[in-house]
Amino acid sequence: MMSVHTLMRRLEEFEGPRLVPLSATLFSASFFLMKLLPARFMLERAVEQGRLRPGGIICESSSGTFGLALAMLAVQHGYRLILVSDWALDRHLHRRLIELGAEVAIVDTPAPAGGLQQARLDRLHEYLRDIPGSYWPSQYDNRDNARSYGKVAEKLIDRVGKVDCLVGPVGSGGSMSGTSHYLRTLFPDLHAIGVDTPGSVLFGQPSGRLNLSGLGGNILPANVDHSQFDEVHWLTPVEVFQATHQLHRQHGLFMGPTSGAAYRVAEWWSHNNPDKKVVVLFPDEGHRYVETVYDQQWLATIAGWPSPLPACPITVGAPSEPMSAWSRFSWRRRTLQQVLERAGDGLNPGGGQSNGF
Missing domain, CATH: 3.40.50.1100 (Rossmann fold)
Known part of the structure; x- marks a missing residue:
């Protein structure tokens, strides 16, 4: 095995x-795809530390290649992936993420401070709160x-x-x-x-x-x-x-x-x-x-x-x-x-x- x-x-x-x-x-x-490197490294470390379990749920905010990297890794290893993105998400990339099995939530209204980036994080925290045991790679701060x-x-x-x-x-x-x-x-x-x-x-x-x-x-x-x-x-x-x-x-x-x-x-x-x-x-x-x-x-x-x-x-x-x-x-x-x-x-x-x- x-x-x-x-x-x-x-x-x-x-x-x-x-x-x-x-x-x-x-x-x-x-x-x-540069983001494959940190995505894999972060997921490996999360598995080692017991923060990501087999069949677990990954939640992340991304409108670009980090989300794609997570989707490629998630489909290989049986994780459920929820991505929070915004209008800037390329439609072809959006289609590819769906094809890979990712669940994509689109945020349309910017936050008063921090714009769409902060609005995505606010929505992400709702998912993390509502889904016990979900793992957040947190590419910006990890x-x-x-x-x-x-x-x-x-x-x-x-x-x-x-x-x-x-x-x-x-x-x-x-x-x-x-x-x-x-x-x-x-x-x-x-x-x-x-x-x-x-x-x-x-x-x-x-x-x-x-x-x-x-x-x-x-x-x-x-x-x-x-x-x-x-x-x-x-x-x-x-x-x-x-x-x-x-x-x-x-x-x-x-x-x-x-x-x-x-x-x-x-x-x-x-x-x-x-x-x-x-x-x-x-x-x-x-x-x-x-x-x-x-x-x-x-x-x-x-x-x-x-x-x-x-x-x-x-x-x-x-x-x-x-x-x-x-x-x-x-x-x-x-x-x-x-x-x-x-x-x-x-x-x-x-x-x-x-x-x-």
Whole structure:
């Protein structure tokens, strides 16, 4: 009889990234579905700790690839999965989740604070309250999210050797916080760059409407370890979509918009630091975005499209400044509170301390 761990690892071959050279010193870590790695790791740990039992019920909030990863794992191992999502859920992904047996609840009305993200969490807590013994992976706050990326750091070291700079999009915070933490055990001078979008509270922007799935957020996850970041960049949706097409046309990599955003920043940093080895994280492929980011009719409905990509970012004096174009800020491995206090914003971020591992 197969052990639980053997069953869980049936999808392990899909977890790791393909290392694709984009130039002599710039490498992409391109994932089929990055969230498979933390999802499996979290479920394994929950089984070990007795928080998830055979045939158990998993409840989670997701409008993207973490929900898909859970659905793929749940159907293999006989778990019931309840996902709380919102209008941003891609209709093809929605259909696939249903096909995999997931129960999907859609939230339409944003919460007064925290928007749709908080509204989803409120609905999720209703399920957790009403279903005794249900397990919540809690991708935003579960430390095992970041811990799972030790495997990615190990592969990067094995294939690339010394990594001077790591660039990646930030959503739940696990991939960048975890990978940079583990890489720094060997490369303490690693330069880590987080990529976000205006209107996202993750690095101190005032909360606003977000139009980029998987990038940024209206609530601050505990897994965003601000002290891991040397630099943060914010790209607008139009800039992200342009960069996604540029990545596809120049390198043949059909990736999602979070990958496009990270690519633009990594390519710029690599060009300005030609003697440094740069690795950029590409979380998922572009199939979910065929009718949006890769569709010219849909793009024509986006304000400002098509605008040319700026050659370089604007350097801002504080992360809370209004940002209408690609912007950057020197974070210097500080907590969110330290950055905002230094900038004199007088804001109470309610988090941002180093999480540790």
